[in-house]
Structure formats: C-alpha cells, structure tokens
Amino acid sequence: MATVAYYLRSESNPANIYLRLSVERGKVIKRKSGYVIDPDKWSSDKKGKLPGKKYSVIEKVGFPKVSRTVEDKQEAMRDKLKKLTDSVFDGYNNAVKDGININGEWLQEQIDKYHGKVETVDVDSFVYQIQAYVDFLPRKKLNNGKIGASAGTIQKQKSLKIKIEQYQQYTGKKYKVSDISPKWVETFEKYLFEVDKLNPNTSGRYVKHLKTVCRFASNNEVLTHKKFNAIKGYSVKRDVIYLTFDELELVEKKTFEREALNNAKDWLLIGCYIGQRVSDLLTLTNKNLTVVAGMEMISLKQQKTDKQVMIPIHEKVKAILNKNGGKFPKKIADQKFNRYIKDVCELAGIDEVIYGGKMVKDEKTKITRKQFGMFPKHELVSSHICRRSFASNFYGEIPTSLLKDITAHSTEQQFLAYIGKSSTDSALQVAEYWSKQAANKRKEPQMTVLKEAK
Structure with a gap:
C-alpha cells in the first residue's frame, strides 16, 4: 500500500x-x-x-x-x-x-x-504531432528493412517544428492538425517567402515535411483536414553546379604555398572521382582500400544511407595516394574543407560568373541565408560539389545504372534529378549509344572475294 x-x-x-x-x-x-x-x-x-x-x-x-x-x-x-x-x-x-x-x-x-505549472497537452495540436513524429522516427521501420530514420531526417522534422512555432508566434494563433489544408499552406508559403525570405526549394521541403506529419497523425487516428492529401511539396529546377574535367585539371596543376590548401586540393580531387558525400569522403583511411578480382577498390558504408558501396580507384585518385606514400591526405574538418576549397578554386582561376546560391549574412538581422544571383563560380563551391561533379562528368560515359550504384541513389530517376537531367536526356543518351554502335558496325572491315580457287 x-x-x-x-x-x-x-x-x-x-x-x-x-x-x-x-x-x-x-x-x-x-x-x-x-x-x-x-x-x-x-x-x-x-x-x-x-x-x-x-x-x-x-x-x-x-x-x-x-x-x-x-x-x-x-x-x-x-x-x-x-x-x-x-x-x-x-x-x-x-x-x-x-x-x-x-x-x-x-x-x-x-x-x-x-499547481498549474504544466500545460495541458493537446494531441490535436500540429506542433504536438510534429514532436510525436520526431519521437517515433528512431523506431520507424524503413523500406530497406532497417529500424530508425537517419539523423538528417530527424533534424528536418525538428526544423519544421521550430518553423511552425515561429509562424504561430507571427500569426498569434495555434494550429491543430485539422487546420492543415491546401488553403492553409498558401498562407504559410506566403510567410516563408515574404517574411522569412526563404528560397522556393527550402519552402517546398517544409511543405513536403508537414504533409508527412499529417499522414502520421492520420494513421494514429488524429483528426486531419479532409484535403490534406492534396498538399504537395515541390522543388524548382536549377542548373547543377559542378567542376568540369577541364576545371579539375586546372585545380590539379595548381600548387599552393599553404600546405593546408594543397591538402584540401587532394581531398577535392579524390571526392570528384569517387562521388561520395563529404561525411564519407573525409573519413576515408587505408582501411577502406581493398582488392577485388585483382582490381583496387575503395569500400565504405555510407553514413546517411547505410549502404555498402564499392568504388574502383581512378588513376587520378591513385596518383594522389602514391604521392602521399600510399595513404589518403591528412584529416580535415568539414567546415575547413568547405572554406579551403573555395580558395583552391579561386586561385586555380575558376572564376566564370554563373547563377547560383551562396550563404550570405544579413548585416541587420544577423541571419545567414542562401542568396541567389550571379557569382564567380569559386564562390559557389562547397563540399557537395564533389558528388555532383562525379555524377555529372561521368554521365554518358558510364552506364547510369552503374553510376547510381556508386552514388547510392535508390533509382535512376533520383540520380537524373540529382544532376539536373530528365527522362528525355536519358532517352537521348540511349539513342546516341545506339547511333555509335551502328556507326562502328558500318566501319567493320568486310571480306571481299578477290579470286576464286580452282
């Protein structure tokens, strides 16, 4: 008792x-x-x-x-x-x-x-359901048979919760899950564009994530708006920024006075020839080197996807390893790598003015956001350019099905979207491949009877 x-x-x-x-x-x-x-x-x-x-x-x-x-x-x-x-x-x-x-x-x-110090929980509250979804994600069953969403996925939902709380403070209202409708999304998007000054792709991701929360709430028998399924996330197609083979050659030939830049240059070149995210690139050691059927390979498990990837060692990568006594370059932090490779590309003369987005700090609000406009290419370089350069440069030279296995995209459609290509581009690639085959066939030597044997 x-x-x-x-x-x-x-x-x-x-x-x-x-x-x-x-x-x-x-x-x-x-x-x-x-x-x-x-x-x-x-x-x-x-x-x-x-x-x-x-x-x-x-x-x-x-x-x-x-x-x-x-x-x-x-x-x-x-x-x-x-x-x-x-x-x-x-x-x-x-x-x-x-x-x-x-x-x-x-x-x-x-x-x-x-004593009234604890606020009564309203399970119909949209913010409450976002948090409920965040709490659920570590035990969510994924399509690949694994349990638990990635840290990145969880962080996106946490960011959505913060954004909705900011919006509620702005409007002076608290929203229930049942309020989230296509009409509500229109006013939310207006806030994201005009007040928060977010770019369309970022706004589109927020819309996509809030629909996911609505679906989660609906599956848990929480009242939702009858038209919430009509809500759609979106993205705006932009030119993919990557370093061409010619630009990579400019980087390769450039030698810097600062050893830190030479080290960053080597990591940049390796990244552009193995096509991995910076989280996997900068953690490589000699333990990732292996030999399969007499071929030298890099073997790794991607942190984000948990996929095992095997990548043949390109001659450019091999040259860097040999230069370093068979080892990968010195370790470098992600933030420093991002900063150094901008300097590397600038000093290598990669200064073509192109349209893109870069992070700019607002002097009044002190908030850093991505600003879009015309900039020298080296200012738009970030660690993500490694994976994009690999995918874009080798598209058309290596079968797409093999490229996506290295980049670990789930489908060819995702891979094509990643490098800014469409299904039409893919069809044209096949047509060009068949055209080359036909041309080669026409060039094959033909046997001619010169004289019949008697």
Whole structure:
C-alpha cells in the first residue's frame, strides 16, 4: 500500500513542506510540495492521520498532522495538502494501470500539474504531432528493412517544428492538425517567402515535411483536414553546379604555398572521382582500400544511407595516394574543407560568373541565408560539389545504372534529378549509344572475294 506523508527539512521561516511518497518497501520518493509554513505552526505527530476516500490501489492517506493553533490558516493548509494528496494518488492509480514508472521525475510532474505549472497537452495540436513524429522516427521501420530514420531526417522534422512555432508566434494563433489544408499552406508559403525570405526549394521541403506529419497523425487516428492529401511539396529546377574535367585539371596543376590548401586540393580531387558525400569522403583511411578480382577498390558504408558501396580507384585518385606514400591526405574538418576549397578554386582561376546560391549574412538581422544571383563560380563551391561533379562528368560515359550504384541513389530517376537531367536526356543518351554502335558496325572491315580457287 502506497502512502503520502509531509515533513519539514529545516527550521528556517518560511520552511518548505516536502512530500514523501512511499511506493513500496525500500522505494521512497521525496519532492517539494510547493507549499511553505512557519515551522512553529507545524506538528510532526506521526500519529496524525487524515482519512481518505477509497482508492483502487491505495486505501488510506497518511501524513503528519498540521498544528491547528491558528485554526483558520492551518485548516486551510491542511485542506491544500489533502487536495494535493488526492491529486497525487489519482495520478498514481492511472500510472499503475498504464504501467508507467513511478520515479522522482514523475512525482515532480504530478506536483507541477496540480499547481498549474504544466500545460495541458493537446494531441490535436500540429506542433504536438510534429514532436510525436520526431519521437517515433528512431523506431520507424524503413523500406530497406532497417529500424530508425537517419539523423538528417530527424533534424528536418525538428526544423519544421521550430518553423511552425515561429509562424504561430507571427500569426498569434495555434494550429491543430485539422487546420492543415491546401488553403492553409498558401498562407504559410506566403510567410516563408515574404517574411522569412526563404528560397522556393527550402519552402517546398517544409511543405513536403508537414504533409508527412499529417499522414502520421492520420494513421494514429488524429483528426486531419479532409484535403490534406492534396498538399504537395515541390522543388524548382536549377542548373547543377559542378567542376568540369577541364576545371579539375586546372585545380590539379595548381600548387599552393599553404600546405593546408594543397591538402584540401587532394581531398577535392579524390571526392570528384569517387562521388561520395563529404561525411564519407573525409573519413576515408587505408582501411577502406581493398582488392577485388585483382582490381583496387575503395569500400565504405555510407553514413546517411547505410549502404555498402564499392568504388574502383581512378588513376587520378591513385596518383594522389602514391604521392602521399600510399595513404589518403591528412584529416580535415568539414567546415575547413568547405572554406579551403573555395580558395583552391579561386586561385586555380575558376572564376566564370554563373547563377547560383551562396550563404550570405544579413548585416541587420544577423541571419545567414542562401542568396541567389550571379557569382564567380569559386564562390559557389562547397563540399557537395564533389558528388555532383562525379555524377555529372561521368554521365554518358558510364552506364547510369552503374553510376547510381556508386552514388547510392535508390533509382535512376533520383540520380537524373540529382544532376539536373530528365527522362528525355536519358532517352537521348540511349539513342546516341545506339547511333555509335551502328556507326562502328558500318566501319567493320568486310571480306571481299578477290579470286576464286580452282
């Protein structure tokens, strides 16, 4: 039988009244009750009991009797403690029924709830459902048979929650899941474009992610808008920025006074010939080198996709390894790599002015956002250019099905979208391949009968 008792821990005036919950033998939890009292008005008579209503788990309530010397004030305190006790026991019974662990954190939550310090949870709230989805993602069953979404996916949903909270603060309203409709999305997009100054692709991703949350809520029997399925995320097609083979040659031939730039240059070249994300590129060591059927390979498991990838070592990569005594270049942090390769490309003369986006800090708001416009190409270079350069440069030279296996895109359609190509481009590639085959066939030497044997 669990019991509640109250006691003081000091003689200071006023003194905090502590609540002691005895759950079972050897398990006693203590927390401040939220009330204070003059110690002179407190009686620790352990015989004092307050009768309580019958509980499913607890039959009676016990705590030290409050002195009734000053009847009105002390009787009021006695009533407050009695009501707090009733509230704690109600929560306790529900917790036992639901199998919830009774600990100090739980008791503090019950006390805070009684004093109105805990906001009532509204499961229909859109922000609440975003958080519920974030909490669910680590145990989500993925299509590849794995359990748990990537850290990147979880972070995107956390970013959505922050964005919706900012929007609610801007509008002065709190939105339920059932409010999220195509019409609501229009006003949300207007905020993203005009107030938050986000580019279309970023806004499109937010729309895509909020629809995912609506689908999650619907699957959990939370009321959603009848037209939420009509909401669609989107992206705006832009020219893919990558380093051509000619530009890579300019980088390769350039030698820098700073060793840090030479080191970054080597990582950049390796990245452009193996097509991996920076998170996988900069963690490579000689342990990733292997030989398969007499061919030198780089073997790695991608951090984002958890896919095992095998990449033949290109002659350019081999030359860098040989230069470094058979080893990969020195380790470098992602942030430094991003900064250094801009300098590398600038000093190598990669300064063609093209349209693209780069991160710019607003001097007034101090907020850094991607700004789009015409810039020298070296200013638009970032670590992601490695993977894009590989995919774009070798498209058409290596079968797309083989390229996507190295970049670890799930489908050819995803790969084509990644390098800014369409299904029409793919069809043209096949047509060009057949045309070359036909031309080669026409050039094949033909046997001619010069003289019949007699």
